[in-house]
Amino acid sequence: MNYWQFRLCLYHESLKQWLDSIRQMSLAIVALFPLALFALVFFPFLAWGVMAESETNNDVWIHTMWGYLLFVYSWMVMQRDGILGVKHSLYINSLAVSRSKKDWCELGLILYGANLLILGPLVIFLLLSKYGAGQVINLPFGYVIEKLAPATGLLLLCTYYCISAVKVRRLPFLSLLLLPLFIGSWAQELTKIQCLVLWCVAILIERIIPMPSIGIGTWLKGSYRLFFQADMASPRAEGLRLVALLLMLIMLRAMFNGVPIEVKSNVASFLSFTSALLMASSLFNTQALCRQYQYYLTSLPISKFKLQIVSISYVMLKALPGLILIAYLDIFETQHWVLWGLFYMASLLGILYLPKWFFTFPVISAVLVFICT
């Protein structure tokens, strides 16, 4: 077994573990929304066409690009430990392998891990470049560049996020969160090239300026501090939840703008259901934490009931940023907020009393709402 095969072996080993979780999650998604998985699988194929086309409406282009890059980044972050062989890093470092060989192997694993997500933009770029090269004699140079810019930008940004997800610890808080969130309102006034330049500037800034740290000082006390610090110490679960919510909002918002006014309410109801389910699932994490430190927490003079109340109120507080985001995007009307509250409470009850089948609670409440209305 050579070095590359060894690293590939480590990567496959780490994949096995989280593929099981993904399989379980996919089963749950299919059980809930039979078409959702197909939508997820076909999302990249649809997105490539939208993003590579220079005639696409800027608002749709920015949001599709945001969703796609966010998806690519999260996908690579999830595979980071496997690609770098984090679990066996001491052994890997003890091997007499040159730095460059190690780097090439890791680059190979990044491409292997990103797979279609990076190969798709590459193929599109090559096809358009070939077409552009044939046209450059007949058409103005600026026109050809303008036509090629979206596909080039997509390929470059995609490559950057694939590598930075694995190699850079710093989060792309500006380019993948704040910029696309706020650029939407004036995207129509910019050209695609200007948007791409802006995106690159955001990347440069976030590489230089570190992400503002969320220091909690000493004001947060007691059990709330325990839960909060646990989240801060391993933010992956909450980060993925936020990414999932963002992806959901991006996709549904794009759909929201394209559907007739009478269907909009149904789209918003669907969003109220899925976002409530997603945000309430955070209670799984606090429950798992309580289980992990069960003996220690039991040794404290706090009753189980009080700890449960604190954990639920903490999960509710954590839902606030997501709610503010939904309110900012102006998707919900009063009835959708009420529905969100209902589905959220039903999901929390499900997680508390029937964790394996927690989604039956919000599904039953959704069916009841459907029957009543």
Add this chain to the structure above:
Amino acid sequence: MLEFKEVSQQYQNRCLFSDFSLVIDEPRVLISGPNGSGKTTLLLMAAGLVQPDSGEVSFKKHSVLNPDSKKSIGISASKVNLPGFFTVQELLDFHSRQFNCSVSEKWLEQFSLQDYLNTKVADLSLGNYKKLSLMTATIHQPDLLLLDEPANGLDDKARVALNLLLSEYSGQVVIASHEALAADHHQVRHIQLQRNTSL
């Protein structure tokens, strides 16, 4: 007075205790026995961390399962995982706040933990983790102190500190260990557990 009344307990389909009754009122008690005889489980039950399948465990006539009784019980055992995401300082702050008491600078110094205040609990060595566990068990000066293999992983200096702590401690101390109780105390009761249950 710590009392086990007709306690039965199974662990991984194996009967550890069956109708087990024991009264402990001596100030110092050493529980020993072969591996798997239930020493740690006995301590966990005494601290109210594990509820017996049947029977009752009480301290000073109050059930140890009652959250209020936790104020008068302290436990240090490797099975009691301390939150690894806290730094030592943060854990001590959190813990002392729960018990409404303050951290003893003296014991912090005796156990040489001052240099590790900013270290994450998960990153501590076995010995330092044990010292921190002893600190959290004793921080609120409980009337009943339960220690599972307290000398495990401790260096010579920390062992001296542990012996000092045990000899100065005013409450009742129950230790589960393979080693003899080094602390100089006139009345040490020795309880020997056998595999499959009893004394």
